[in-house]
Amino acid sequence: MAYETIIVDVEDHIALVKLNRPDAMNALNAELMSELAHALADAQANEKVRCIVITGSEKAFAAGADIKMMSDKSFVDVFAGDLFTPEADQIMRVRKPIIAAVSGYALGGGCELAMMCDFIICSDTAKFGQPEINLGVVAGIGGTQRLTRLVGKSKAMDMNLTGRFMDAEEAERSGLVSRVVPCKKLMEETMGAAAKIAEKSMISVMVVKEAVNRSYETTLREGLLFERRVFHSLFATEDQKEGMSAFMEKRAAQFRDK
Numbered sequence: 673m674a675y676e677t678i679i680v681d682v683e684d685h686i687a688l689v690k691l692n693r694p695d696a697m698n699a700l701n702a703e704l705m706s707e708l709a710h711a712l713a714d715a716q717a718n719e720k721v722r723c724i725v726i727t728g729s730e731k732a733f734a735a736g737a738d739i740k741m742m743s744d745k746s747f748v749d750v751f752a753g754d755l756f757t758p759e760a761d762q763i764m765r766v767r768k769p770i771i772a773a774v775s776g777y778a779l780g781g782g783c784e785l786a787m788m789c790d791f792i793i794c795s796d797t798a799k800f801g802q803p804e805i806n807l808g809v810v811a812g813i814g815g816t817q818r819l820t821r822l823v824g825k826s827k828a829m830d831m832n833l834t835g836r837f838m839d840a841e842e843a844e845r846s847g848l849v850s851r852v853v854p855c856k857k858l859m860e861e862t863m864g865a866a867a868k869i870a871e872k873s874m875i876s877v878m879v880v881k882e883a884v885n886r887s888y889e890t891t892l893r894e895g896l897l898f899e900r901r902v903f904h905s906l907f908a909t910e911d912q913k914e915g916m917s918a919f920m921e922k923r924a925a926q927f928r929d930k
């Protein structure tokens with residue numbers, strides 16, 4: 673499918689999805705969200721794809737939902753139309769890992785999109801924020817929920833109430849991002865991480881994603897039980913035999929996702 677607001681490139685088992693609305697700092701409008709959801713569903717279905725990377729431009733990952741698109745909407749428009757919900761649900765249905773490579777602004781819905789990904793690698797120029805309060809609204813797709821789980825109540829309150837931006841160093845210190853790299857190295861580092869993941873057994877990779885995400889949904893006791901059971905179940909795979917044999921034979925494992 674030809675896209676207008678994103679660019680998709682599949683190479684070496686990695687689907688790279690670049691948000692592409694340069695005149696609007698990659699603000700998320702209905703078309704972009706729909707195309708992104710479509711591209712992610714395609715990447716999920718494509719057997720060649722083993723990891724997905726979402727990125728923006730050097731200046732902006734995404735500066736939020738498109739304010740010009742939203743400004744005239746009524747309660748009924750956004751409630752009955754359920755703005756962005758099907759697309760956000762689609763992103764959350766993807767079972768393959770998704771890395772957000774963030775440079776520049778990740779604000780509002782942009783910060784929320786990055787947090788929907790499995791982890792975030794950012795450049796030293798990145799700026800995260802939930803400035804919706806300045807527009808007379810509040811975060812709507814995770815800014816009060818995912819951000820609180822990631823950085824804790826105090827910083828989540830601070831960011832959502834004051835609308836201030838968090839720089840890359842603070843984002844790493846707070847646990848919002850996994851790595852900070854110099855701006856010029858962002859894609860090299862992120863694609864390197866994606867390539868590492870792509871080498872693994874997809875069965876184990878998808879199990880890790882399910883298990884870590886389960887930790888947000890359940891008690892520690894239930895989460896540990898889930899983890900133990902999926903650990904046990906991986907002994908039914910050929911990849912477990914291959915991975916452990918390869919270690920003992922001092923060679924690289926050849927996983928077959930079986």
Ligand code: DAK
Nearest residue numbers: 695696697699735736737738739740755779780781812813
């Ligand atoms: N929407 C639309 N256009 C935007 C935009 C945005 N969020 N952010 C930037 N732009 C546009 C600017 O209007 C400008 O366009 P022109 O005037 O040239 O036509 C162009 O991008 C360049 O921006 P600036 O001239 O402002 O550039 P600066 O470097 O001076 O400033 C900035 C960059 C990112 C600090 C600034 O543009 C800014 O503050 N942008 C707004 C950031 C913001 O408030 N983000 C939160 C948006 S509200 C929902 C769930 C979630 C949401 C909505 C619904 N549902 C579940 C229903 C999410 C809401 C949000 O994200």
